Amino acid sequence: MNKLSVADKATERRANHWVDPSFIDLREECSSLSGRRNGNPVLCSKAEMKKKRKREASASYLLKESSQLDQNEPWVEKYSPRSQAELAVHKKKIEEVEKWIRVHTNTKSGILLLTGPSGCGKTATVRVLSLEMGLRVQEWISPTNLEAYSSSHEWRMNGFSSSSQSSQFQDFLLRANKYNCLKMAGDGGVTHSKLILVEDLPNQFYRQPGALHEILRGFVRTSQCPLVFIVSDSLSGDSSSRFLFPKDIQEELGISSISFNPVAPTAMMKVLTCISTQEAAKSCRSVCVPDQTLLETLCSGSSGDIRSAINSLQFSCLSTDSCTSVETGLWRTKKDRSLCRAGSTTSQRKKKSKQEEELAIGGKDASLFLFRALGKILHCKREKHERADGAEGGCGRGLPSHLLHHHRAALLVDPELVVERSHMSGEFFSLYLHQNYLDFFCEVEDVERASEYLSDADLLTADWMNRSVLGDYGSSVATRGLLHSNSQQASVGFRALHKPSWLLVNKKHWENCVAAQSLFRSFCLTPVSLQTELLPYLAKLTNPMRNQDQITFIQDVGQMSLRRFSSRLKPEALTDKESGELEMDSEEEEKEVKEAGGAEEGLPASQPQPTLNQVLLEDEDLIIEEYISD
Amino acid sequence: MSLWVDKYRPSSLGKVDFHKEQAAQLKKLVQCGDFPHLLVYGPSGAGKKTRIMCLLRELYGPGVEKLRIEHQTIVAPSKKKIEINTIASNYHLEVNPSDAGNQDRVVIQELIKTVAQSQQIQSSTQRDFKVVLLTEVDRLTKDAQHALRRTMEKYMATCRLILCSTSTSKVIGPIRSRCLAIRVPLPSIEEVCSVLTSVCKKEGLVLPPELAKQISEKSGRNLRKALLMCEACRVQQYPFSVDQDVPETDWEVYLRETANAIVSQQTPQRLLEVRARLYELLTHCIPPEIIMKCLVKELLNNCDGQLKTEVAHIAAYYEHRLQLGSKAIYHLEAFTAKFMAIYKKFMEDGLDAMMF
Known part of the structure; x- marks a missing residue:
């Protein structure tokens, strides 16, 4: 792959077809009638194969596209958005990015950092916008060094000296910045402005972010076109965007940063329905059209990742002979269950528990940001009181009179699931809870019980020999103990959370x-x-x-x-400063979470929340907008 | 200039200030030639270490006072290197095996082996055994204690052990039965007073007997603490006055304030403040057990007689958990919360009773 490849739409698509689409193998194997594979001589070397395939690809491209490609092409490519209206991103986000690009193509400088979870449409937004504005996107693709080792001869002949990725990256930035593309006859003579897009950074920079910052400083001094970085958030905690672009560097270089949320369920449903209807319209026999419930399950299972949602949609629509039985089997269980649920009540279905249902195939592990996970436990949301009163007879009847004070309304969260999704060991999660739980209690008696449960949890995990076995029980005791002992369930409003100081x-x-x-x-x-x-x-x-x-x-x-x-004030000041540092972190987390929360809680806006806290209030405007966009 | 504690430490069994009969018995023990393993135990500041050093001098002469600090590296069977500091003379080796944490078994076995394998050169003029002095034996793991039992028998010919600990309750039975146990009790108030007076006299200071009494009471008969207090008094003010404030350690004062804070208000917010204070104490190197113990003592002083049994009960409960658990703050905080709840209930009941 040439690192200076001008990634126009067409060439990029062609490049994609040098590689077989991911579903072609499956089809071939299933139908077992592939003449092409049998026809190919097995003896020919890999290199030859490659060349051959290249030629084939470029020559018979048009032919193929008309006939076969249609089915083989991943739907993610096929239905990639062409206009702003098709994007499954919130309108305001698009506007924000558009405004930035507009301003900075005029000034011919500036660096933009797009962050967000994977599959939330960051790249698509940039591509669509640049298409609409007539910008040429020049993208950095990290070169694989493998070729340099296998055929160093060719390497030198091509006039490249082998150099480190980071210096190649620097080189790329310099050239992309300085030189315009050659004007081709077919271009229509329009002078394109340019946009440099960097999605996969050379690995070296993860080890030494300083090197990247040096290069960027150089770039800012001489920049002639805007530069866009796209960095996906990872859930494992070490946010690469924060690591690569720390706050001080962002300020120094004037990097503006826009963070994307996971795709909202409504928008996702829109896209999925659109795709499935289009496919149904074309309806070759091979495609079985999924029904509404399946789409909903897909949608909730993807946890805001539209790419994986579309992929699993395509996969579930494949119905080759051999696959059918297995798959429908898989889906049937799923469908049955969701039908049952749909049957019970509609409001029931809209509840969170729906999201916690997992997909048999193509489902993405749903996960929670730590801040959110802690909030779920600490805010202790239970079913609302009217319902609890109605159920009082039912639930309370099970308990003898002397235990009635232990009666609680049903929980809205599953504590074990929350711990699991926080991607953290139970012991560590308990530490976080311990650091923060006091803010959410108002009675000493409750605190007394809660602290005893925490002490129990520590005791369970104290012995290293049983720690692996008892760790889960320990975190269960800690979380459930906290939930149970918080009897007041008063709305405490918004509280900042801190990292454990223990x-x-x-x-x-x-x-x-x-x-x-x-x-x-x-x-x-x-x-x-x-x-x-x-x-x-x-x-x-x-x-x-x-x-x-x-x-x-x-x-x-x-x-x-x-x-x-x-001076008795000292401890306050010290903890303030300490938590101040931590607050900065948690505030960032909180911001992400707040926005993510807005996207996720899009559906149950009709249902009043038990606690009217600040977070929810701030979410409300987002929710309303999503309804308008509906 | 060294501290008074070190400067006026008696160097021979004949010169010790208290427990004189015991000193005489130890002297006889040395003279009769057959020297057993010893287990010296007693509270902190009673003079265990002083007596052990005197005993060693009695055994080997003044050569035992030429100490050197050695840094030893021992390789565990798992190829892990353990670093440990020892204090040694030509005749003995002192080591605190609990420094090595979980690997203390290896440390004990290796060190005793190396000491025991080298014989004394002139056995005609010297004793034919060396002494290994292990401190803080009560903090040894069970593993290490069992290993110690075997090692003790094996190298009896060339090596004697002196074990030093604050209590025998955590020393396993087999070790206790293999040793001659010597208890060193705390000195009485009068004995502490006389030591303080004599030390001050040697320093050329005049210590009023009232102040000496006050210091010895405040020190809890811990002689080391009493001497340190006395020296701090000297720094604070000289000539001494009778009603002088005896300086306490900062952490004790801090802990007392914490206890007052707990008693004065029982809310989650207050508990949060108390937690911050507990953290502060921990960062200043105060072990959690000591925090627990002193906190309970302060709280007991503050609360009504009816509550005392209950408070002592929960304190024991959480102290036990503190030993078993891994994160001390959970248990310290649980104890504080429990106390708050009990105390609040008691006060509310009392208030109700007053109303009617």
């Missing part, structure tokens, strides 16, 4: 203990008497026999508490 405290404790041991070894004391007796008194004595390290250590460990004691 880890830091514990680390510091051990570091200080070790330092104390090594610095004051000459006293030959046991650690306990050293730390609780000697050190505090040494701080009070004026004993000149100590070296510099010892003096600073004593000031740190012995005397600091003295200072803190004299």
Whole structure:
């Protein structure tokens, strides 16, 4: 692949067909009548194959497209959006990006960073917008170095010297920036403005983001066209966008950043229905058209990833002979279940529990951001009171009178699922809960019970030998204990969440203990008497026999508490500062989550939420807009 | 200039200030030649280590006081390197195996083996055994204690062990039965007073007997603490006055304030503040067990007699959990919350009773 390839729409599509579409193999194997494979001599070498295929591809491209390609082409490509109206992205986001591009093609500079979960339409938006505005997109594609090793001869002949990816990247930016494309006769003589698009950064930059920043500084100085970075969010916590483009660099280089949300279910449904109707219209016999419930299941199972939703739609529509039985079998169970659910109540169906249903095929693991997962446990949402009153007779009847105070309305969340989806060990999740739970309680009696449950949970996971077995039980005890003991269920409003400070405290404790041991070894004391007796008194004595390290250590460990004691405000200030740092992180998380929440909670707007907290209030305008776009 | 604690530490069994009969018995033990393994136990600040050092001097002469600090690296069977510091003379080796954490078994076996394998050169003039002094034996893992039992028998010919711990309850039975147990109790108030007075006299200071009494009471008969307090008093103010404030350690004052905060208000917000304070204490190297113990003591001082049994009960409950669990803050906080709930209920009941 040439790194300077001008990725126009057509060439890009052709490039895509050098590789077989992913579903072709399946079809071939299923029908077992592929003449093409049998016809090919098996003996020919790989390189020859490649060349042959290339030629074939370029020569018979048109022929193929008319006849066969239609079915083989992935629907993601086939139905890729051509206009703004087709995009499944929120209108305001598109406007935002459009405005940026418009402004910055005029000024011929600027860097834009698009973030968001995978499959939320970042690349599609950029492509559609540049198509509409008549911009030429020049994209960086990381070169694979494998070829350089296998045929170094060719490499040199081509006039390339092999160089590191990062320097190639720098080179690419320089050239793409400086030189315009050659004017071709077919272009119609329009001088295109240009847009540089970078989607997969060379790996080197993940190891040394500093190198990237250097290159970007150079780019900003001489830039002649806008540059767009697209970075997908990962759920594992180490957000690559934050790592590659830290706040200070964003400010220094004037990088504007726009973050995308997962595709809203309504928009996704629109697209899926559109595709399925179009396919049905063409309706070769091979395509079985999915019904509405299937689309809904697909939609909820993809958790806002439109690419995977379309892919699984295509997959589920494939009905070759051999596959049919298996697949319909799979779908049938699914359908039955969803039908049952649909039968019960419509409001029931709109509830969250629907999303927690998982797909047999093509479903994406739904996952939660940590902030959201914690909120689910801490806010302790239960069924509303009217319903609870109605059910009181039913639920309360099961409990004897002396246990009635343990009766609670049914939970709206499944705690184990929440922990699982937070992508975190139960023990660590409990630590997060412990750090934050006090803000959500208003009675000491509740706190007493909650803290005992947390203590129980710690006890369960204390022994390393059983930790792997009991870890899940521990987190169950912690989460369910917290949920149960929060009896008031008062709306606490919005609360900032913090990272647990225990880890830091514990680390510091051990570091200080070790330092104390090594610095004051000459006293030959046991650690306990050293730390609780000697050190505090040494701080009070004026004993000149100590070296510099010892003096600073004593000031740190012995005397600091003295200072803190004299001014009682100190602990507040310290924790404020500490949580201030953490808040910055959690606020970022919170922002993401808030927006993500807006997308996810699009459906049940008709249902009043049990707690009217700030988060929901802020979501409301988003929800309304989505209804308009409907 | 060294601390008074070190400066005036008695160096021979004849010079110790209290438990003189015991010192005489130890002296006889050395003279009769057959020296058993020893298990010296008693509370902190009672003079265990002082007596052990005196005993070693009695055994080997003044050569035992030439100490050197050695940094040893031991390779565990799992190829993991364990670093540990030892204090040694030509005749003995002192080590705190609990420094090595979980790997203490390896440390004990390896160190005793190396010491025991090298014989004394001049066995005619010297004792024919060396001494290994293990401190904080109560913090050894069970594993290590069982390993110790075997090692003790195996190298009896060339090596004697002196074990030092604050209590025997965590030392397994087989080890206790293999050792001669020597209990070193705390000195009485009068004994502490006399030591303080004599130390001050040697320093050329005049210590009023009232102040000496006050210091010894405040120190809880812990002689090391008493001497440190006395020296801090000297820094604070000299000449001493009778009603002088005896300086306490900062963390004790801090903990007392924490206890007051708990008693004065029982809300989740207050618990959050208490948690911050507990964290602060932990970062200042105060072990969680000590925090628990002192917190309970302060709380008991503050609460009504009726509550005391219940508070002591829950304290014991959570102290046990503290030992079993891995994250101390959960249990400290659970105890605080429990106390808050009990105390609040008690106060509300009391208020109701007043109303009617």
